[in-house]
Amino acid sequence: GIQVEQSPPDLILQEGANSTLRCNFSDSVNNLQWFHQNPWGQLINLFYIPSGTKQNGRLSATTVATERYSLLYISSSQTTDSGVYFCAVERLNTGFQKLVFGTGTRLLVSP
C-alpha cells in the first residue's frame, strides 16, 4: 500500500514562531488532506489540497503532486495550535475510497 511519512515527528515552538511540516507519499494521489487533531480527539479538516497552494488565515499548504510531497506552514503560532497534525492521502486509481493517514507531527506551542 501507499506509504505516508511526516516530519518532524515532534515539534516544540515558542508562541509567535513559524513552522513548516512536511508530508511525503510514495505513490500518485487523487486526494490529500491536512488535519489537526485536538487533545479531545477531534480531527479538524484544515485543507483539501491534492495539488497547488491554499491559504487560510495563519495556515497555508502546498502540494507538489509530481514530486509526491506536501507542506503545511503555520505562521505566528498560538498555544491553540498544539495537537497532532496528520496528512492523509488517497492513492490514484484505486477505484474506491481508502484514506491513508501519515505518521503525524505532534506540535506543542508554549506561551
Added chain:
Amino acid sequence: DTEVTQTPKHLVMGMTNKKSLKCEQHMGHRAMYWYKQKAKKPPELMFVYSYEKLSINESVPSRFSPECPNSSLLNLHLHALQPEDSALYLCASSQDKGGGNYGYTFGSGTRLTVV
C-alpha cells in the same frame, strides 16, 4: 449542516456486553467510514460504505459489525470485545469516490474502554 455527529462520546463496556456506536451526517454524502485510532497512532480504516453498501472491510474481526440503515446513518455494533479493542473510534463521510472536491469530514469520535 456540515457536521458528522457521533454518539456516545465515551463508552465503557465489559467483555460480555453488546453495545453500538452511532454516526449521523446530513450533508448528502454517499460514502461513510469507520476508523479506529489507538493512542499515539494515526487512524486506521476499518470499513467503508458507499451508497449504503459495504465496499471495504479491512479484515476487521467479526466482533465488530457495521450497519448502514440509510444514507445518513452508520452504526458499529460491538460484541465480545477484548481490552485491546479500547481505542478512539472515528466516523467520517465524503461525497463519493475520491472524497469529492471537499474531502472527508470526521466526527469527534467515541472513546471506547473495554474492561
